[in-house]
Amino acid sequence: MNSSRSEYSNGIPARSVPKSRQETSSKAPELNAIEGRNWLIHRHFTRKEFGICKILIQEELERTRGKQEFANYIQGLILRHEGKIQESLECFQICHSLHPKNVDYIKQVARSLFLLGLHNLALEAYLDAQQISEVPDWDIFYNLGECWLRLGEHTKAKESLRQAVQLGHHERCYVALASIYKLEGDTQSAIEIYKAAVESAPDSAQLATALGLLYLEEGKYQHALEKLGGALARDPQYAQALLAAGAMMQNHSDYDVALSKYKIAAQSWPESPALWNNVGMCFYGKKKYVASLSCLKRAHYLSPLDWDILFNLGLVHMATQQYASAFHFLSAATNLRPAHAGTFLLVAISLRHLDDPDNASEAFKQASLLAPLDASIPLNYAVFLESQGDLDGAALQLERFQELAQVTPRLSPELVQTATQLSKLLSNRLRSRNGSKTDENEMSSKSKLAIEVEAQVRVRNHPVDSSPEGETPNSMADDEV
């Protein structure tokens, strides 16, 4: 890894532990050098031949009564590789007691503590290591940062990680630092860090994808596309980049290109709910509702607790005018995530089609309560009230829409058009009090698309997968004999 690596590099201790040398020469001249077989252990270790390695280490430790540093060190590494952290910690502690001035051993002890989840102790150990080490070591700073982060001290973590980044341009440091900024919501700084990271490691598809995703969050589509394209050029099978790039294409209504991206991603990750969700919405964009529904249902099957998918299912069912099914999916979505205004808006519209005006109006109210700044809600409410004959209420909601419309940037032209039509109609009807009904509701569900697309773009990494769905138990016991 660093300073001590040279010492073991070919197993032959060029200038290894002087103390033991003296001992051996003074006491028993026929005794072999204590580190005589280090080269062999090293060789087997680097070939990952852990079985032989362990036997050799056992012999060495028996010969030297457990006083062999290198053997202990390698044993610790092997044990860690096998996941036995507690035992490996003991090995490193022996190493440390044999040679207390070696920074490496302190670092390994600290690392073991970190892996055990004892972040406080690990932090102390790393601080010790930092004091002993003569030259500033990026690794120590990086790990300090990780420990601080786990202990919740973001500022200290950032400081340590910054030093780590300055000392050595390592991918891990950049990623850790950027993740802190992301946690704090400072996307701009995170982007800067990733930019530096991509410069220092231009071959990494992961880094480029992460940067692309951050750009996507910021809404800088051009930059995002560039980075994702770069990532795909390096690793054309990288599922995350493919998904993100596909989602961007989809945002620009370029459904065929998006589908081609998803097709490649599906080969490497056929069970991703996010992927099937996006494919489903692509078909929705192409107005192929049946295909869209079956893709979304597969996504729902794979991840039943995901409200995004339920929301999309509701939306597509609305488009196929199956309002009862749409209502079921949407109500499930509201159960799972009660704070999303868009879902309530859709629930309201589906209820309106199911001839339940009372509940529809409740849902409209709930939606506007949850998102008082969303202009589309009062407009839809106004259309609904108008169809119910409540012209004054409609006029009130229309007024609210117009207020909000002035604040909202980039308002969809469809909404404005609907609003003007509605206001004309309302003024006519208020004048004559008997106008004909208009069929404006199509607009309302279309206008939802704006929110919808945002929802689906997120490339989701499901952290916890919810289990086997639809598990049918052994069905149909047939009777034999």
Add this chain to the structure above:
Amino acid sequence: MDPVYHALSLYKKRCFEECVSTCTELLDKNPFDQAVWILKMKALTEQLYVDDLEAEEEGIAEAFMDNETIAESARPGTSLKNPGTSQGGSTQGYRPWTQTGRPVSGVVRPGTQTARPGTMEQALRTPRTSKTARPSTSQSARTIRLGTASMLSEPGGPFIQLSRINLGNYASKPALAKPLFLYILYHENNIRHALQLAVLATQACEFKDWWWKVQLGKCYYSLGLMRESEQQFRSALRQHQCVETFLRLGRVYIRLDQPLSALDVCRTGLEYFPKEVTLLTEIARIFEGLNNMMMSVKYYREIVTEDSTNVEAIACIGMHHFYTDQPEMALRFYRRLLQMGLYNAELFNNLGLCCFYAQQYDMTLSCFQHALSLAKDDDVADIWYNIGLIAIGVGDTRLAGQCLRLAISSDSAHAPAYNNLGVLELRKGRLNEARAFFQAAASLAPYLFEPYFNHSALSHKMGDLQASYIVIQKALEAYPNHIPSQELLRALEKHFTVI
């Protein structure tokens, strides 16, 4: 009426007990009446006769002390032992796997319950419950029952003293030898004697009778001498082609874990007996064992065109449609089963699930109600589990939690329910409870990858990297192609292998 004629007519009417007692009376009068002796033998055999083709089960002994295996690690798609390796099969992500490490099948039959687990330890740990009737001895449970039946049979000593009988005398008389052989095999369940008789008899008829060869093959098969039995069946098939022989030869190859040869045998059989349902069923089952569902369903479809009331075929096709995103199609097949008169909890459970996924919500709950009212003890847990899934599907997490708890209360070893409860706890933010549930699920069902993955992801988040690292490796053992697990392992390896 002539008492012999009376006994014969009783035999034809399948009143075997009366037939036996009449014969006993006759034999008391004249112990050397060969006809009556044969009739009694046949009646006794018939009482205990089972279709041993369908009663096949592989014990732990066969699975492990198996010296017939050709390759330790077979090529993908050529072995029944690791169905996960075949290309294009269903994966655990879509179609859940059973305790035995293979995808759930449409019907329960002996073959679907015997596991071919990777290690002895795993096999022994698998509990022997009502759901895994896995015999630990080499002889199947059924044949053991036969043996005990013969011991009880008669108060005045056994009908035939096998140790005293001179098999050579009987072997040369074909009319006597065949019923005697069947009697020894099925009633006495004494394979060694049966084999002796068969060897002598086949010598006596100068190896010209195919029937004896088949019986020899059967004996060798139950003694575990696969290669000898293969020889006998092949030789019998050269003389005379018979469906049973094809099936038995196929079974030999399955035992040798050469499913492709078994398929070849069955296909050859189909050339002689086109569209024979038993052969088609055998082929479909082998393909299912290889996790090649497309081919399996193709053959099941052929069966349905021949025999439109074949329960196994209809159920398997329905199950296939359900797990390939076509619940509406599955619904039609299950409805067909209902029309045929099947009326049990499993069927209603499947109907309920199909209705839910086909969005016929009004039917779903009534189907599950039926299922619950019909359910026997070992099904109730599964049904509650599925109702829990429906509750999750409609977003009612409280109801889901209650249903899953009910599932656990009726079967405390229901691993998927523990896992889902863990996921629900996780949603509520109770991490420690969630972890306990995942651990419980994983210890109950090491064949499921979900609890391992969930546990590992959770530990990773909580900072316990050691646990996460160990557990994720188990998840990948259970399901090597799970992409999120692979990614998590890759992330963890950075911590563990960096020096």
